[in-house]
Amino acid sequence: MTALRLAPLLRPVIIALSLLLASAGLARAQSCSFTASDVVLGPVDVLGGSPTDAVGNIAISCSAFLGLLSSIDMRIHLGEGMGGLGGGLRRMTSAGTSTGLGFELYQDAARSVVFGGSYGSHGGQNLRLTGASILTLLTGSGMNVPVYVRVPAGQNTVVPGNYASAFSRNPVDVRVDYRTCNILLLCVDRTATFSFTVRGQVVPDCRVEADDLDFGTVGLLDQPVDVSSQIRVTCTAGSSYDLGLGYGLHGGGVNDRHMQDLAGNRIGYQLYRDSGRTLGWGQPADGLATTAAGSGAMQSFTVHGRVPAQPTPPPGAYADTVVVTVTY
Incomplete structure (x- = not known):
């Protein structure tokens, strides 16, 4: 009598436990990778009255283990770069010169929202991707995030040369914090990084x-x-x-x-x-x-x-x- 009553009770527990373990495995399996293109400004006119602009790109791809995945909440942080800071701007540097070429990174084409983060000393705003803005990641097709670059005008004391600033140090220059959660609210926190370089050339003029x-x-x-x-x-x-x-x-x-x-x-x-x-x-x-x-x-x-x-x-x-x- 006792054995016959216990058997029906064991099966739901085992099934529920199996589902729980499976969903936890899916949450752990979900991960994302990041790559970014270098931003090449080309010739920079430091004598003119207009800024020099360019656009880079961050490519995001997530694994396709999406069976019970419910959401991704992602924050991309960009710091000051290897060139450091000067005059309130990020700087590109050139070998053999003491002056730096100031530039800034933005989240929007109007170049009004500085692309920054919570790491390093630059400040600015990290870029948060969640909800509708990240639905393409849930299909496995990936997404591209533009990075808008501007060299402000009025830098006429910068000497000619090839200037660059690399973004490669984690977390000072580049860090991604993201969380994946499934429908059972099992969440996994992850971090990632990537690298890119901003380049510009100041020519005699x-x-x-x-x-x-x-x-x-x-x-x-x-x-x-x-x-x-x-x-x-x-x-x-x-x-x-x-x-x-x-x-x-x-x-x-x-x-x-x-x-x-x-x-x-x-x-x-x-x-x-x-x-x-x-x-x-x-x-x-x-x-x-x-x-x-x-x-x-x-x-x-x-x-x-x-x-x-x-x-x-x-x-x-x-x-x-x-x-x-x-x-x-």
């Missing part, structure tokens, strides 16, 4: 602008007429350059420049590098250009012009066009 040189209104050319104007040059820090002036539309050399009117009448003039008007200003090939070193800031150069005494041509408007060339 220069910007130039020049004011007109206006000799004004003159009657007789029986004495020299002297005026001056400005040329402004901005070149990347550490870049050497030559500032040369052409011979105009009607000239044949550094001492043979002419302004001309519509009738073809001419007035000779000259351009100099010094206020005493003894150093002619020509091209690098003449050895008569100005040589300077870029600092990332605007540098001004004075052009000293002279119309020497000469026979006075017919009245009219005389002009010439001189090409300003910066060689770097």
